Amino acid sequence: MARVLVVDDEVIIAMQLEACIQGLGHQLVGSAASGLEALDLAERLRPDIILMDIKMPGPMDGIEAAERIRRRFDIPVLLITAYAEDPLIERAKQAAPLGFIVKPFHGGEIRAAIEVAITRMELERRLRDHERRYQLATSAGRVGVWEWDPETERIYLEPILRTLLGRSGESDWCAFDQWLAWVHPDDRRRVQRQLQDQFSAGVPTLELERRLLHQDGRVFWFLARTQLIEDARTGGRHLVGTDVDITERKRMETALNKSRERFRSLLETTSDLIWELDRECHFTYLSPQIYQLLGYRPAELTGSSLFKLLNRSQVAVLREQLTRMAVAGRDAQRFETVLRHRDGSAVVIETSGVSFHDSAGRLLGFRGISRDVTERKRLRDALVEANLKLEQKVAERTRHLLEATRSLKLQGRELERRSEEAVATNESLREANVALMMMTKSMERGREERDKQQALLVRTRMKPLIQRLEAGNLEETAKTQLQALAGYLDGLAAGLSGGADLAARLSETEWKIALLIKDGLNSRAIAERLGLAVDTVKTHRKNIRRKLRLKNSSINLTTHLMTNLG
Structure with missing residues (x-):
């Protein structure tokens, strides 16, 4: 309604x-x-x-x-x-x-x-x-329809096809030669020949791939499916076709081919064996490396059971590994097993593999990579043995070190005991030394007292006597002898009065120089010893003679100091 x-x-x-x-x-x-x-x-x-x-x-x-x-x-x-x-x-x-x-x-x-x-x-x-x-369908699928009338040499192109080629502003109809110019030069003669052969031979359908040029110069791949239409009334023929943009598919095919080439190169160059088993553990694929690994050609083992390469003792172990692999699915499992080489020798194999299943989850088989680790296992076993020996040597060496440590501890205790005894002995010696020093000082004080008394006797008794003798009428020779005797008595009195009186009359520097003069050092040596100028030392020598009242130049300062300072 x-x-x-x-x-x-x-x-x-x-x-x-x-x-x-x-x-x-x-x-x-x-x-x-x-x-x-x-x-x-x-x-x-x-x-x-x-x-x-x-x-x-x-x-x-x-x-x-x-x-x-x-x-x-x-x-x-x-x-x-x-x-x-x-x-x-x-x-x-x-x-x-x-x-x-x-x-x-x-x-x-x-x-x-x-x-x-x-x-x-x-x-x-x-x-x-x-x-x-x-x-919508043609736009989403990037499909365009065209029709070619060979009699008029004109071709109709749907707007979607023109849009795909960047020519949407042009007329829907164009000359066949114009359309052919849009075909890539490397494909042009082939496409023209295929369409003409279909038309002349009456081939109902045809599929062909070729590249078409976009208005901006880009190249797109299209898959053409053509159908020959015959007019029953007039008997005329024309071609109707669809063009599907397959540029992305071509790009993916190119990438896939490159990936396959890389994979093929990898298979040919890698030393690892790549394999595939069905669910019954029969080989469905073996890479060429099986020959280097076990001495067999891939065709010799394809279809045969994996277990024919194992010793009986290894079968149960490998079945358990495959069972775990089937449960793990895409999670890779790694394990070692021993296979038998064609020459009968044992080959230790390290395998990393996964299981694969159908959409319902049913097990289809196993895939993996294997490599020969026989030498590595031998080295590993040798390393384990070497480590064991090293551990034994380390244990033995440790025992010796412990014994040496215990011996050193005993020796240390003995040294500590002796050190304590030495400390006690040193303490006793120090006490004895203190007592000796006190005794020495006491003796020195007694000697100084006696010297002072003798010096007093010289000054109070002997000097006045000599002075009275000098006052008398004496010959020159006698006066000279008395003067010499008086000088001697003055030196004797000075020596008896002690170094303390002398030190009190001299400065610190003069005292140091006096002691070095007593030891027989000349002015240059004293200057070097005390870090003074030679002239300074000479000046101090004059001051020392003046303070010691040695007016007579004939009196030797060194002799005087040796006499008075002992």
Whole structure:
């Protein structure tokens, strides 16, 4: 049932149309008497079809109203007219109506016109839906359709194909040579020959791949599927084809081929064995390295059981490893096993493998990589043995060190004991030394006291006597002897009075110089010893003679100091 809007300014005709519509079982949604009113109702009611009179009062006739309604709301219109002039019909065609009803009319004509219009409307809508889905599908799949008529040498290209090639602004039809120029130069002659052979030989279908040039110079790969169409009426032939953009697929194929080449190179250059087993543990693939590993060609072992390469003692162990691998799935398992070489020797194999399953999770087989680790195991065993020996030597050496440590501890204790004894002995010696020093000082004090008494005796007894003798009338020789005797007595008195009296009369530097003079050092040696200038030392020597009252230059200072300072 269609929803119908009637537009006619003649009330009787409008009523006839409304009755006919309802009689046909369709729904009358409204009626209008002018083009403007029809435009308003079409926007508000959105009917499925409109029956509209061409001649109506007002600024907008039925043709203009129908054209606006179709353009704005895509609602089909069936035009009604009492005029059949060609200019009017030509103008009405611009509105793309579903048909015409010419006045006067009767019920049968209206019924037929409405039924045809509604059927056509449904077909057109289905066609538009199909075209929309077709456009979506071809756009999403990057598929374009073309048609080649060899007789006219022209080719039709769908807009989507032109868009894919960056030529959407050009005409849908072009010369075959122009289209052929879009084919990559390396593919052009092959494509032309294949299409001409299909056409001339009557081959129904053809598939070919070739590169087409984009407007901006880029290159795209397309897969063309062509079909030869023969016109049964005229006997003519033409080709219809589809082009699918396979650029991405080609890129992936190129990458896959490179990956396969890398994998093939890896298989040929690696020293590891790559293998595959079915679920029954029969070899389905072996890389060429099986020959270096076990002495067999891949074809000799393909299809045979893995267990034929094992000793009986290894079978149960390997079955357990494969069981764990089947449970682990994609998680790689690593283990070692011993296989038998073709010459009978044992080869230690290190394997890393996984199991693979179908979509239902059923085990299909195993894949993995194996390598010969016989030498590594031998070295590892030798290393373990060497480590064991080293540990034994270390233990023995540790025992010796412990014994030596215990001996050193005993010796240390003995040294500590002796050290304590030495400390005690040193303490006793120190005490004895202190006592000896005290005794020495006491003796020195006694000697100094005696010396002072003797010096006093010389000064109070002997000197006055000599002075009285000098005062008498003596010969010159006797006076000289008395003077010498007086000098001697002065030196003796000075010596008896002790170094303490002498030190009190001298400065610290003069005292040091006096002691060095007593030891027999000359002025230059004393200067070097005390870090003084030689002239300074000489000046101090003069001061020492003055303070010792040695006015007589014949008295030797060194002798005097040795005599008085002992």
